[in-house]
Amino acid sequence: NAGVTQTPKFRVLKTGQSMTLLCAQDMNHEYMYWYRQDPGMGLRLIHYSVGEGTTAKGEVPDGYNVSRLKKQNFLLGLESAAPSQTSVYFCASRISGGADTDTQYFGPGTRLTVL
Amino acid sequence: GEDVEQSLFLSVREGDSSVINCTYTDSSSTYLYWYKQEPGAGLQLLTYIFSNMDMKQDQRLTVLLNKKDKHLSLRIADTQTGDSAIYFCAESTGGTYKYIFGTGTRLKVLA
Numbered sequence: 742n743a744g745v746t747q748t749p750k751f752r753v754l755k756t757g758q759s760m761t762l763l764c765a766q767d768m769n770h771e772y773m774y775w776y777r778q779d780p781g782m783g784l785r786l787i788h789y790s791v792g793e794g795t796t797a798k799g800e801v802p803d804g805y806n807v808s809r810l811k812k813q814n815f816l817l818g819l820e821s822a823a824p825s826q827t828s829v830y831f832c833a834s835r836i837s838g839g840a841d842t843d844t845q846y847f848g849p850g851t852r853l854t855v856l
Numbered sequence: 857g858e859d860v861e862q863s864l865f866l867s868v869r870e871g872d873s874s875v876i877n878c879t880y881t882d883s884s885s886t887y888l889y890w891y892k893q894e895p896g897a898g899l900q901l902l903t904y905i906f907s908n909m910d911m912k913q914d915q916r917l918t919v920l921l922n923k924k925d926k927h928l929s930l931r932i933a934d935t936q937t938g939d940s941a942i943y944f945c946a947e948s949t950g951g952t953y954k955y956i957f958g959t960g961t962r963l964k965v966l967a
Contacts, residue, residue: 781959783944783958783960784957786954790883831898831899833899842906844889844901845901845955846901847899847900848898849897850897852899
């Protein structure tokens with residue numbers, strides 16, 4: 742049981758390049774989330790998904806797209822990277838229903854630098 | 857809108873108790889959480905408390921909730937150097953997607 746995994750761990754992009762961050766979970770969780778973490782700002786929600794095939798915008802969605810084609814995977818895309826997207830990106834998941842339903846489990850993060 | 861606030865830094869000596877404080881604004885919060893983040897790692901859930909509880913104890917950790925003042929605290933007894941990390945307070949309202957995180961408190965434990 743690997744929990745929540747993220748690929749890649751580090752990435753450096755040039756302005757205007759595109760990339761996709763992959764989040765995978767093996768806990769059969771319904772809900773998945775993408776956050777970004779910036780110094781002094783805590784975690785801010787980018788997009789989230791409440792189930793396979795569904796996505797929704799969070800607090801800071803501009804410049805990002807997401808897809809949830811399979812229940813276990815949640816992809817975060819940057820179509821045209823900007824220096825303002827330099828950040829650490831965290832994926833999280835949680836179960837729907839049952840005990841501890843609101844508890845999120847986090848991946849180890851992806852550190853992205855946009856030059 | 858909803859907000860969660862924490863002080864940015866705390867420094868304690870090894871063996872002392874640490875108390876990390878958090879205030880929140882959403883009176884409909886159902887769960888309140890404490891997460892620990894070690895350098896270069898993701899957030900690890902330490903403990904959580906349901907909003908109808910005043911206190912929860914888990915080994916060296918004690919969580920106190922004052923719902924009237926919307927104040928949450930985490931006490932770490934006998935603080936060790938391995939406790940040095942960033943601690944995040946977070947809240948959620950049951951049945952929704954939404955979580956609000958604080959900015960994190962960086963705990964430094966001095967040997």
